[in-house]
Amino acid sequence: MSLTNEQRQIIHELASNCCEYCRIASDDRLSKFQIDHVIPIKHGGSDDTNNLALACLKCNGFKGPNVAALDPLTGHATKLFNPRRQRWDDHFLLNADTTITGLTPEGRVTVEN
Template identity: 40%
Template sequence: MNPFYTLVADRAAHCCEYCHAPEMVFNFPFEVEHIVPISKGGANAEYNLALACRSCNLRKGTRSSGIDPESNTEARLFNPRQNEWKDHFQVETESATIKGKTIIGRVTIACLEMNSQTQIMARGLWIRLGLFS
């Protein structure tokens, strides 16, 4: 287990800092990931670490930016240490989708495929169970 896991998981309230999946419904701990990848000059330090579900972490990989599906311009991904989630994302509870309120939100949703069919189905259950915020 990552030596920073307890600190990062507690800080994130045991939710993925990207899609907000609740860790408690999985049968394994979420991953501590580097917001700015080590390969791109990121540090292995508390300020560069985030809690990520397996889906978000795998899809993010070494990315730090992506293309906005609306404007077709490049923008950086959401940074949980620098940005407030609610400023960039909005949950549509009826459809269980996450909408991007900003270019950063839209790029992150697209790159991490946060509205894949599997994610929407799971998020819908979490919403109904009161486990998603």
């Protein structure tokens, strides 16, 4: 798949140039950002902008082709956080030491990944 420059620009704007999973800003020169498929193509996801999210290399690498993982608290299979459908603040807490705590099953599996 290849995305158009226009699609990339839309995603950067929607994401306010921050990783949509860990909220790190993309003007950090150490990190080069990628466009992540929220639902990977192999799981039926599309190149539609509502299936695309901006992700730093770390988050995109951890996430890989996964759409779900086991909640470390309950052991239940849980879908990963979807930045196009869910609000970050509802699912995560940014700690003073810049680590992130998952507040919900979706938040926990996304952080644990």
